[in-house]
Amino acid sequence: MKKKSILTLAFVVIIAIVLNYVAFIGFNVAGYKYDGMFGDPSKGQVQGIKKGIDLAGGSVITFQAADENKNPISANESDLNTVKTIFETRLSSAGYTEYRISTDVNEGKITVEIPSVFETDHAASLLGDVAKLTFNNAAGEVVLDGATDIKNARYEYGQTDNSGASSHHVTVEFAPEARQKFADATRIAAAAGTGNNFISIQMDGQEVSRPRVSSVIDSESCVITGDFDAASAKDLANKIKSGQLPFNLTIASQETVGAELGKDALPTSQLAALIGIILIMIFMVIMYRIPGLIANISLAIYIGLIGLAMGAFHINLSLSGIAGIVLSIGMAVDADCIIFERMKEELRIGKTIKASVASGFNKAFSAILDSNITTIITCVVLLFSGIGTVKGFATTLAIGVILSMFTAIVITKFLLKQLAGIGIENRKLFYNTKANKGGAE
DSSP states (O other): OHHHHHHHHHHHHHHHHHHHHHHHTOEEETTEEEOOTTOOGGGTOOOOSEEOHHHHOEEEEEEEEEOTTOOBOOOOHHHHHHHHHHHHHHHHHTTOOSOEEEEETTTTEEEEEEETOOOHHHHHHHHHSOOOEEEEOTTSOEEEEHHHHEEEEEEEEEEOSTTOOEEEEEEEEEOTTHHHHHHHHHHHHHHSOTTTOBOEEEETTEEEEOOBOOSOOOSSEEEEOSSOOHHHHHHHHHHHHGGGOSSEEEEEEEEEEOSHHHHHHHHHHHHHHHHHHHHHHHHHHHHHSHHHHHHHHHHHHHHHHHHHHHHHTTOEEOHHHHHHHHHHHHHHTHHHHHHHHHHHHHHHTTOOHHHHHHHHHHHHHHHHHHHHHHHHHHHHHHHHHSOHHHHHHHHHHHHHHHHHHHIIIIIIHHHHHHHHHHTOOOGGGTSOTTOBTTBOO
């Protein structure tokens, strides 16, 4: 049993080393190449993380709301949000997924930041063209043109039928001449049967919604229902309104931003993280001795996992995201500290090492779970309500918290059980036996 436990601990240490090597250095096996978390495509390497504009540089384009004569005008928040929705759809369709969009209601401006893209003319042309919105039948034929046939679209919450239940939905108002066209289209769709009884709503050729049609709609408006929440219903309303914006767009400015900040920030942040990890490991050994060494092995596995996760899933990393990583490293041993303090309490009352490990985990589990869940909830709230930089922080922190909970509850527990199997009974290797809550022993 003792020999088996020693071999198991040694094997886990080797896994931790290999995991970190793969995560940060990469590998090339059987034709599959991965160049680690910081792989640089410009050097022919397989990309790991995606760098934000503050780390990689890129294009910054500002659009101004304008009238027919291209004179600057103000714009309300609803109109700017509609433009924002159009931009998001176009950028995603073009493969620019790591963008950031901000609006200025007072000035009637909307600014788009696209990291690692330095051809501003192409990006500006892609975004500045008027959106083309169409309503198509199952055969792909255009039945309504968003620019001329749609009067308005708005998000609403309330009853849509006689069931008495309220739901999130979108109300679409038609121009007078569009009513009959839509009635004819829905009559055909309703009679088409399952699979073809729909009207496809498309923007720039990309489908944004496909509501089903169950009966003829012959009125000045229609209601689109479905599995909506407030956010998704508002998003669809904005997309439908995109074909009849009340203003034009002109380019107020376009420029490229260099990566000078990133060249300094990324190496500095890496150094800060390394110093923090070393200090944490020293602290754990001083405070918890042998269990502290076990926690350090678990921390090494955690670091490898977070590096591998961010590189493999191409997480977008900005300065705020780096802050989330550095913070999560400090939190990674938080659960271990709680467990080890519970173990000390059990050892002080005379329990064996093995019994103290089991009891310590059982008593600490609920506290660890509750504290991590509250942090994850906070991250989720930030993800859905924050802007780009806040979302970057929330994403990396959430990944870090989830992985730290796994390493503490699973990895650390497994390693401590192996430690108990070695048969060490010298309590001085686990805590200061000369001091406890009540004084000297």
